[in-house]
Amino acid sequence: MKHQVRVAYVDTEGGPLPSAIGQIQGTPTIRAFVPKRSSARNEKQMLSYDSAREVGDLVRFATANMPNYVERVASEAEANAVAAKASRWGLPRVLVFSNKGPGASTSNLLKALSSEFRRRVLIVEVRKHPRTDAIATEHGVDTLPTLLCLNPTSPTPTNRFQGKDPTPGRLSTFVGKCALGKPVLSKPDADQGTKEEL
Numbered sequence: 001m002k003h004q005v006r007v008a009y010v011d012t013e014g015g016p017l018p019s020a021i022g023q024i025q026g027t028p029t030i031r032a033f034v035p036k037r038s039s040a041r042n043e044k045q046m047l048s049y050d051s052a053r054e055v056g057d058l059v060r061f062a063t064a065n066m067p068n069y070v071e072r073v074a075s076e077a078e079a080n081a082v083a084a085k086a087s088r089w090g091l092p093r094v095l096v097f098s099n100k101g102p103g104a105s106t107s108n109l110l111k112a113l114s115s116e117f118r119r120r121v122l123i124v125e126v127r128k129h130p131r132t133d134a135i136a137t138e139h140g141v142d143t144l145p146t147l148l149c150l151n152p153t154s155p156t157p158t159n160r161f162q163g164k165d166p167t168p169g170r171l172s173t174f175v176g177k178c179a180l181g182k183p184v185l186s187k188p189d190a191d192q193g194t195k196e197e198l
């Protein structure tokens with residue numbers, strides 16, 4: 001789960017515990033702190049783990065509770081809607097052209113990156129499908145996977161990740177260079193009255 005879930009150890013005998021951890025009745029105690037979708041400031045909800053202490057069960061718990069802020073695109077209309085959303089919020093986009101089909105699940109790494117850089121960049125997954133071929137052609141994408149960084153006001157990519165081994169560290173660096181320095185906490189044109197979530 002490296003690069004996907006942050007794991008921390010708390011010594012319950014080393015002094016007072018942080019209040020966010022809550023009451024500990026016994027050890028070992030395992031808890032997950034997951035960002036709330038409705039929170040602009042990534043406030044966390046605490047989830048207690050009460051299943052078997054086996055690796056497979058722990059991994060399933062962690063992956064089942066990973067937040068997912070990846071925008072999935074399966075057509076030009078959806079791509080245009082995401083571009084409009086990015087423009088409204090003033091956010092850059094990272095377009096991820098993958099060889100996954102429309103029915104496949106989003107990778108845990110992309111979910112983790114979408115959570116890490118939430119409100120600083122929109123991560124958009126463009127799946128391999130005849131309806132998305134025009135999007136790939138428009139951006140000159142002929143190799144998968146390819147990542148493109150786009151400013152909110154320009155359709156021309158400012159940076160491209162292609163043909164390299166997409167390790168978690170390289171992908172995180174690429175997304176970090178595309179992302180804004182600080183998160184956008186409210187839509188600049190708030191008078192539109194929509195309750196759009198990021």
